[in-house]
Amino acid sequence: MKLKPKARVVLYSKPGCHLCEEMKEEMNRAGCSDLYELEEVNIEDAADLFARYRYEIPVLSINGVEAFRYHLRADEFRNYVTALVRP
Structure with missing residues (x-):
């Protein structure tokens, strides 16, 4: 099973x-x-x-889409990323 390219995550x-x-x-x-x-x-x-996120951090973007703001759970993050890179 070939994986898709790695997800690009920006915190x-x-x-x-x-x-x-x-x-x-x-x-x-x-x-x-x-x-x-x-x-x-x-x-x-x-x-x-700074103007955009001053009161909003942390914000996590995955492949250019805002995926999480303020909090995330490990299982939610793993499921999100896995769905993007596994066929």
Whole structure:
């Protein structure tokens, strides 16, 4: 069974964000890091991102679609990513 390309996961966060850390911990607990490439984006590095997400972080985008905001559960994340990369 051939897998589709890895999912592109972007986590919008900022330093000191405890919800962002919790989201990353749940992603790690999901045990599917081999199925996606993670990019962490600090919203404080870009004025447009800061204006957009200032009160909304963390936000997790998967393949360009906002998939999770504020919280996620490991099983929900694993199911979402697995559905994208497995035929």
